[in-house]
Every structure is written in structure tokens, then in C-alpha cells.
Amino acid sequence: MSAACVEVRAVREPSCIRGLQYRLVYGGSLVPQRWVEQLRRASGERLVYAKESWGHCVVHRLIYQFRFEVRVMESPTSIRLLHRVCASDAQRDADREWLCEQLKAAVHEAPGYAHEVA
Amino acid sequence: MSRRVAKYKHVPHGRTLMGAEPLVFHCNFYNYWLQKTLLLDESLAMDQVIRDAATEVAYAALRSAARELHATARPERVQLAQDTFAELGFGTADFSRLGPDGGQAVFPVSHYGGALRQAIGEDFAVPQSHFDAGYAAAAAAFIAEAPAAAFEGVIEACQSRGAKHGLVGVRKRTAGTVHISPGLQHHGLGQPEPIQASSLDEPAILQALSRLDLAGNEEGLVPRFGVMLTNHFANFYNRISFEFVRRMADTDMVDAAELLLIDAGYRCAFHTLGGIMVSAEWDAVVRPQLQTRLDWVRGAVAVVNALGWGTWRVTELSEDRAVVRIWDDYESCGHLDMLGAAVRPVSYLATAAVAGIMNLIFLGDIAQRPELSLAFYDLCFESDGAFRAEQTRCFAQGDVFSEIVATRSPR
Numbered sequence: 001m002s003a004a005c006v007e008v009r010a011v012r013e014p015s016c017i018r019g020l021q022y023r024l025v026y027g028g029s030l031v032p033q034r035w036v037e038q039l040r041r042a043s044g045e046r047l048v049y050a051k052e053s054w055g056h057c058v059v060h061r062l063i064y065q066f067r068f069e070v071r072v073m074e075s076p077t078s079i080r081l082l083h084r085v086c087a088s089d090a091q092r093d094a095d096r097e098w099l100c101e102q103l104k105a106a107v108h109e110a111p112g113y114a115h116e117v118a
Numbered sequence: 119m120s121r122r123v124a125k126y127k128h129v130p131h132g133r134t135l136m137g138a139e140p141l142v143f144h145c146n147f148y149n150y151w152l153q154k155t156l157l158l159d160e161s162l163a164m165d166q167v168i169r170d171a172a173t174e175v176a177y178a179a180l181r182s183a184a185r186e187l188h189a190t191a192r193p194e195r196v197q198l199a200q201d202t203f204a205e206l207g208f209g210t211a212d213f214s215r216l217g218p219d220g221g222q223a224v225f226p227v228s229h230y231g232g233a234l235r236q237a238i239g240e241d242f243a244v245p246q247s248h249f250d251a252g253y254a255a256a257a258a259a260f261i262a263e264a265p266a267a268a269f270e271g272v273i274e275a276c277q278s279r280g281a282k283h284g285l286v287g288v289r290k291r292t293a294g295t296v297h298i299s300p301g302l303q304h305h306g307l308g309q310p311e312p313i314q315a316s317s318l319d320e321p322a323i324l325q326a327l328s329r330l331d332l333a334g335n336e337e338g339l340v341p342r343f344g345v346m347l348t349n350h351f352a353n354f355y356n357r358i359s360f361e362f363v364r365r366m367a368d369t370d371m372v373d374a375a376e377l378l379l380i381d382a383g384y385r386c387a388f389h390t391l392g393g394i395m396v397s398a399e400w401d402a403v404v405r406p407q408l409q410t411r412l413d414w415v416r417g418a419v420a421v422v423n424a425l426g427w428g429t430w431r432v433t434e435l436s437e438d439r440a441v442v443r444i445w446d447d448y449e450s451c452g453h454l455d456m457l458g459a460a461v462r463p464v465s466y467l468a469t470a471a472v473a474g475i476m477n478l479i480f481l482g483d484i485a486q487r488p489e490l491s492l493a494f495y496d497l498c499f500e501s502d503g504a505f506r507a508e509q510t511r512c513f514a515q516g517d518v519f520s521e522i523v524a525t526r527s528p529r
Binding site: 013014015016020021050052053054055056057059061063065066069071074075080082084085086 | 226227232322323326329330331335336337339341344393398399401402403406489490
């Protein structure tokens, strides 16, 4: 299956009144560590990387300072996107679109996702 | 991110200090509701109390941090004041324009300016950044090596009113004074009871939560659990809450004051604890261990034990009743340290939180991941049979621990 068939949707978190938080929902599977590396390269190494252990899960945090943060592996079907307060509405729209495109290119239809174990 | 701030110190009973100042986590919704409550009656002049309380705790924290870090030169002190503000989740501040005669502080990002606005979704009628104004006054005094009450902050622009940046004018104080923060003196008495046997591994939960990065990000904000957290000064909350009760008591309104503070606490329980219970962090760390709805209560209490609010233990639990004992609840400690022994129970936030946990789980069925909307709040807290809580023992009244009993209200 080609990655082009995979759907990625940006879903606004209803609890965030200011529209800072989204989930980028995808159907298919993602190899998180590989996508993290791809994203870092695609950003020109501007993303600050941090890894957190949440019990048995490992969550990857990628931060483009003063623009956005993505948290990878919070969920097996979505990426959390947090826009920064300082980013303009236009910047947020552009960043969200860019991340959706990056995600679309990385997600495969075949199943196989699993949480990394800390 | 490299910031130079005082070290966090973990002391008995789940309390955390920065320098000598005890810290507690609270979210933008609680900060909004508490401030809204305190400012309801303008004749109480609580806005000045809020600013002065911010000056009190910030000045104490910065002075102890400077001693610890040997920050003596002006640039170091400016940076320390800015870094501490950002580290604790209050936003970003520029204090470089503060001098011996005052000046102006700039807040490109402000929790009280922006995140409170986030809590209501629209501009406020009056500026909300009293904490920033008080902190700026403290920063000016700290940088100039002047007494805490040397300056006062005046809000000139605030994000809560739509301004791009917050601006605080800092000028020499002509009237009034500032309390000296007591830090944390009365604490550590008694040994918390063992955790009751259940399916939960509470130490493992605490350890997992301790690994989360809850410091302010590059914007000086802490977006976690679906809310904006602050790692706030416990004595700030204590000072403004107790002073509110005292001023209300002058007009025989003590009962009303306490009820209002408990109501603000319900908002904290709803948004902070509710937000936690529908968060990805909860799903990863706590939820896999939960088998029954009673376990959800124990899970919530386990998380509370990571917030700096004291050591909580569930000693009795059913679907109709919960008894929670707390060692070193921050409100009692604060009362003893600031005002001495209390004549009435003072753990308003804890009382509300215990009722709130029971309401979220047994009335709201939060396990089903409802949206934390106003309608859901009403369901949880205004329905027939909603839990109400009473404080039956109080550390500030001479008990070794505080005790909160939550029961269902009559249907």
C-alpha cells in the first residue's frame, strides 16, 4: 500500500478554548523513532528533542521553540500537537499543515504499531 | 533549556521547596476561579492583597535562591528573577529595565494574563495580572538589594485585556507594607499511615510522575494534563485565602468566605484532577492498574501526592463515603506558620478536592472520558446526591493530620 492513501486529520481538542492543542489522527502504523528522526531532519535540526518515560511507555517530545511541540506515542493512533502561545494564527496553521504532511509521508497502512517499552 | 534557579528540595510528607518557599501545583482554572472569588467584592480591596502576597513570596524565594547560587551581581540577579518566573510556569519576564528607582517590567508571556484568559475564552473587563505586578515589585527590590516593600507594581497593560505584552510599572512604594514569608516551619509531624492494599502500586505511580518534566517551557508555561499548570508558591495561596476569610469575617461573613473558597476548590478538582484523569499521562501511568471505580479514587489520590499538597491517605472508601487523611496539608501548614493555631478548619482546597474526586468518579463517571464542560461540571457538583465534604480534623487546630470526610448529600 502506498503512504499517499493514508488519511491524517488534525482534530482540535475541545477542552482547549484557545485552540492551542490538536491531535493529529492517522489510520495505519507509524514507526515512532524513525518518524522522530525524519521530522528532525526535515526541520533542519531545529527541533529540540526530549524523551520521557510514562510508566512502561516512552513518549518522544519534539519542540520547535516558540512555535510548537509534538508528543509522539501518547496514543497508538494520534500525535499530540501543542501550538505555542507566541505563534501567530497563520504560523500555527502552517505548522499544523506541515506536520500533517510529514506524518502522512511516514504512516503506512500495514498494522504494527506498538508502544516502546521504557 | 538552561536556567539558573534554586534547587528543588523534597522534604517529608510530599512537600517540595524552592529555596525556602514551599511549592504546590495548581492550574489556570483554579488560579482564575480563586482570583475571581477574591475579587468579587471590590470593597475588600483584595487586589492589593494579591499583589503584596506575590511580592512576599517572590522576594523570599529570590533572596534564598541568590544565597544558594551566590548571585550577587546585578545581571545575575536580573537573570535569576526572570528564570525563576519562567521555571515555575508564570510566563516570561524581562526585568532588565528595573533600576534603583523602579522602572518597567515586560511580560511577553504571562500565565495570569494569557492562561486565565484561556480559562474563560474572552477578554476580561479588568486586568488579571496582579501576581505579575507583585512579582515585578519583588524583582525590583531583589535586584536593587532593597527591602521587600521598597516598590509596588502597577499594571499598565495585560494580555487578559487583549494586550500583546504585559507591562508593569514599578515605582517606589508610598504606603503599606509586605509580610515576611514564613517559608515552611510547621511540618513533618507524625508518620503517615501505610497505603491501604489495593491493585495500585502508588510508589511506582509517584516515581513515574516524578520523571515528567513539569518545568516551564521556553515560553515559561507548563501545558500538561490539558491545562496550564503553575508550580506555585503555597504561601501565596495561603496568604490571599486567609486574608480573604479575615476581611469577610469583619462583616460576619466567615461561613460565606469558607464556602466560596471551597467552591473555587471544586473548580480546581474539576479541571486539574479531572484533566489528569482524562489525560494521556493518566492512561499510560495509572489507568492500567485500575480495576474498579474505587481504584480510580486511589489513583487520583496517588497523583495528588505528586502535587506538593502533602501526603494523602485514603483510610475509608466506599461508593458513598470517603475518608482521606492528610499529613502536612499545605493550607494547615501555612496557617500555623502565618497566623498560628486556627479556631476553625482551614483546608478549603483539600476539602473541595476530596469531594471533587468522588463526584468526578461516581457522579460524572469520568472513566468514560466526558468533555470537561460546564454542563459536566453541573452534573458532577450540582446534582442531587453529589458528594459534599467536611473537614473533621485539622493540623492547624492541633491534630497530627487533617481529615476530610466526603459523603453524598441528601437526594
